[in-house]
Amino acid sequence: MDASAETLSIARPRPALTTGRAILLAGIVIALALPFVAKSFLLFQLTLVLVYAIAICGLNLLTGFNGQFSLGHGAFYAIGAYTAAIMMDRWDISYVWTLPAAGAICFVAGFLFGLPALRLEAIYLALATFALAVAAPQILKLSPLEHWTGGVQGIVILKPDAPFGLPLNQDQWLFFFTLAVALLMFWAAHNLIRSRTGRAMMAIRDNPIAARSMGVNTALYKTLTFGVSALYTGIAGALGAIVVQFVAPDSFTFSLSIALLVGLVVGGVGWIPGALFGGLFVLFVPNIAEHFSKGLSGAAYGVILILLIYLMPSGAGGFVQLVARRFASFTGRRSSRTGGNT
Amino acid sequence: MELLLQQILAGLATGGIYACMALAIVMIYQAIDHLNFAQGEMAMFSTFIAWQLLQWGLPYWAAFVLTIGISFIGGLLIERVVFKPIHDAPVLSHVVVFIALFAIINSAAGFIWDFTIKPFPTPFGTSPLFGSTLIGAHQGGMIAVTLLVLVFLYIFFRYTSVGLAMRAAAGNPESARLVGIRVGWMIALGWGMAAAIGAIAGMLIAPVVFLDPNMMLGILLYGFAGAVLGGLTSPGGAVIGGFAVGIMENLVGTYVPYVGSELKLPIALVIIVTVLVVKPGGLFGRVSVQRV
Numbered sequence: 001m002d003a004s005a006e007t008l009s010i011a012r013p014r015p016a017l018t019t020g021r022a023i024l025l026a027g028i029v030i031a032l033a034l035p036f037v038a039k040s041f042l043l044f045q046l047t048l049v050l051v052y053a054i055a056i057c058g059l060n061l062l063t064g065f066n067g068q069f070s071l072g073h074g075a076f077y078a079i080g081a082y083t084a085a086i087m088m089d090r091w092d093i094s095y096v097w098t099l100p101a102a103g104a105i106c107f108v109a110g111f112l113f114g115l116p117a118l119r120l121e122a123i124y125l126a127l128a129t130f131a132l133a134v135a136a137p138q139i140l141k142l143s144p145l146e147h148w149t150g151g152v153q154g155i156v157i158l159k160p161d162a163p164f165g166l167p168l169n170q171d172q173w174l175f176f177f178t179l180a181v182a183l184l185m186f187w188a189a190h191n192l193i194r195s196r197t198g199r200a201m202m203a204i205r206d207n208p209i210a211a212r213s214m215g216v217n218t219a220l221y222k223t224l225t226f227g228v229s230a231l232y233t234g235i236a237g238a239l240g241a242i243v244v245q246f247v248a249p250d251s252f253t254f255s256l257s258i259a260l261l262v263g264l265v266v267g268g269v270g271w272i273p274g275a276l277f278g279g280l281f282v283l284f285v286p287n288i289a290e291h292f293s294k295g296l297s298g299a300a301y302g303v304i305l306i307l308l309i310y311l312m313p314s315g316a317g318g319f320v321q322l323v324a325r326r327f328a329s330f331t332g333r334r335s336s337r338t339g340g341n342t
Numbered sequence: 343m344e345l346l347l348q349q350i351l352a353g354l355a356t357g358g359i360y361a362c363m364a365l366a367i368v369m370i371y372q373a374i375d376h377l378n379f380a381q382g383e384m385a386m387f388s389t390f391i392a393w394q395l396l397q398w399g400l401p402y403w404a405a406f407v408l409t410i411g412i413s414f415i416g417g418l419l420i421e422r423v424v425f426k427p428i429h430d431a432p433v434l435s436h437v438v439v440f441i442a443l444f445a446i447i448n449s450a451a452g453f454i455w456d457f458t459i460k461p462f463p464t465p466f467g468t469s470p471l472f473g474s475t476l477i478g479a480h481q482g483g484m485i486a487v488t489l490l491v492l493v494f495l496y497i498f499f500r501y502t503s504v505g506l507a508m509r510a511a512a513g514n515p516e517s518a519r520l521v522g523i524r525v526g527w528m529i530a531l532g533w534g535m536a537a538a539i540g541a542i543a544g545m546l547i548a549p550v551v552f553l554d555p556n557m558m559l560g561i562l563l564y565g566f567a568g569a570v571l572g573g574l575t576s577p578g579g580a581v582i583g584g585f586a587v588g589i590m591e592n593l594v595g596t597y598v599p600y601v602g603s604e605l606k607l608p609i610a611l612v613i614i615v616t617v618l619v620v621k622p623g624g625l626f627g628r629v630s631v632q633r634v
Contacts, residue, residue, distance in 0.1 A: 298449025305442035
C-alpha cells in the first residue's frame with residue numbers, strides 16, 4: 001500500500017459504519033455462529049486457519065510493512081509451539097499463560113536474530129532466515145535439549161476444557177479462544193501500522209535513506225519489527241501446538257516456512273486482513289491437492305504462486321481493492337448518468 | 343592423527359560437492375544478482391533423470407553425459423520461461439518465484455518417482471583407494487570430478503570468447519550490450535551451466551546420501567554456506583569456501599560433542615550468519631557498494 005493513502009484516510013473524518021467495519025462485524029457474527037453448526041473436524045481446521053492467519057499477519061508486518069524478508073518464520077513458529085508444549089507438559093502451567101510466554105520468548109529470539117539482520121540487504125536476510133528454517137528441525141533434535149524437547153518423539157499435550165463450566169466442548173472452546181486471540185492480534189496490528197511507529201516502519205520500507213534523514217531510528221525499528229513479527233508467529237505457534245496437541249521436530253520443516261510465505265503472498269503483501277485469506281488457502285488448498293495425488297500440494301502451491309506473481313502481485317488484497325474500485329466507479333458512473341438525465 | 347587425516351580427506355570429498363553447488367549458486371548470482379533457492383531441487387531432479395536413464399539400461403557414463411545435457415537445456419528453459427519476464431521485478435517477487443520453483447520441482451519429483459529412498463550407483467566402486475584405508479574410491483572420484491569441472495570452467499571463462507562475453511554480461515550489462523553481446527542469452531547460458539554443474543553435484547553425492555526428493559536441501563544449505571564464505575562475487579572463492587565448509591563440517595562433527603553424525607545443518611547456519619555479519623563480502627568477494 002502507498003503511505004499517502006494511509007495518511008489521507010487518517011485525516012478524513014470517518015463515518016461510524018464503513019463498508020469495512022460492516023464486513024468485519026458480519027464476519028465476527030458468522031465466526032461466533034460457526035462452532036454450533038460446523039462438525040468438529042471442520043471446526044478444528046477453521047481453528048488452524050485462524051492460527052495460520054496470526055502467523056501470516058506477523059510475517060506481513062515484517063515483509064509487507066517493513067520490507068524485510070524472512071523465509072524462516074517456521075522456526076519462530078516452532079519456538080512458540082515448543083514453549084507452549086514444554087510449559088504445559090513439563091511444568092503443568094495453564095495453556096493461557098503459555099501464549100504470553102511464547103510471545104515474549106519469540107520476541108527476544110526475533111530481536112536477537114534481527115540484530116545481525118540489520119547489516120543484511122534483502123537477499124542476504126532471505127538467505128540467513130532460509131538457513132534458520134532448514135536447520136530448525138535438527139536444532140530441536142539436539143541431544144542436550146532432549147530432556148525438554150522430547151527429541152524425535154516430540155511432546156503430546158492435552159486439550160484444555162472450557163472454563164467456568166461453559167456448556168462448550170473442547171473444540172468449540174478452543175475455536176472461541178483462538179478467535180479472541182486472533183481478533184486481539186489483528187486489532188493490535190491494525191493500530192500498530194496506523195501509529196507513528198507504523199509510519200516509521202513503512203518509511204523504512206519505502207526509502208530507508210530518506211527515513212533515516214527524517215530522524216527515524218532505522219536500526220531500532222528494524223530489529224523491533226523483527227521482534228514483533230516473531231512474537232506474532234510465536235503466539236500462533238503456541239496456539240497451534242495447543243490445537244494440534246502435539247509437537248515434534250518434523251512438524252516444523254522448511255515447508256512450514258514456505259506455507260507461511262505462500263499465505264502472505266496469496267493474502268496480499270501489506271494488507272492486514274489478507275492474512276485470513278492466506279490462512280484459508282494454506283490449510284485447504286494442500287488438502288484439495290492431496291485428493292488428486294500425494295505430494296501434489298507443493299506443485300499446487302508453486303503454480304499458484306507463480307501465477308499470482310505474474311497476474312496479481314498484490315494477492316487477494318489487491319483483488320478485493322480492484323473489485324471495490326471497479327464497483328465504486330461503476331456505481332459512481334451510473335449515479336452521475338442518472339443525475340444528468342433528471 | 344589418522345582419524346584427523348581421514349576426516350579431512352572425507353571433508354574434501356563432500357566439500358567438492360558443496361563447491362559445485364556453491365559454484366552453481368554464484369554463477370546465477372553473478373548473472374541476475376539473486377540467490378537461487380531452487381538450485382538444490384534442480385540438481386535433485388537431474389539426478390532422478392540420471393537414475394531413470396540408468397533404469398532404462400544406459401551405461402553409467404552415457405547417462406551421466408546425457409543428464410548433464412538435459413539439465414543444461416532445462417536450466418536454459420527455466421530462465422527463458424520463468425525468470426526473463428520478471429527480470430526487473432522487486433526482490434520479493436524473485437524470492438517468491440524461487441520458492442515456488444522449489445515447491446514445484448520437489449513435488450513433481452515425488453509425483454513422478456515417489457518419495458521412497460532409492461540407491462544410486464557409483465562408477466568408481468566402493469573399494470578403498472590405492473589400498474589405503476584413508477579414503478574410498480568414490481570419495482577419490484568425487485574430488486577428481488570436482489577438480490575436472492573447475493579446470494574446465496576456468497579454461498572456458500578465461501580462454502573462450504563465449505566465456506569472456508558471459509563475464510562481460512555479468513560485470514557490466516549495459517556496456518556489454520553496446521558491444522553487441524546478447525546479454526539475455528548470456529544469462530540463460532549461465533542458468534544452463536549452473537543447472538549442469540548442479541546435476542554433476544547431485545549425481546556424485548547421490549550414492550552417499552541416497553536418492554530421494556528431499557536429499558538436496560541440506561546440501562544446498564552447505565552450498566550457500568560455501569558460497570557466502572568464499573564470497574558470492576567470486577567463483578574461485580566459492581569453490582575454496584565449499585571445500586572449507588566440507589572440512590569444517592567433518593571436523594566439528596568429529597571433535598565437538600553433541601553435534602550429530604548426520605548432516606550437521608546448524609553448523610551451516612552458524613557459518614552463514616557469522617560470515618554475513620562479520621565479513622559480508624566473504625573471504626574473496628567484493629563488498630557491493632550502492633550509490634545513493
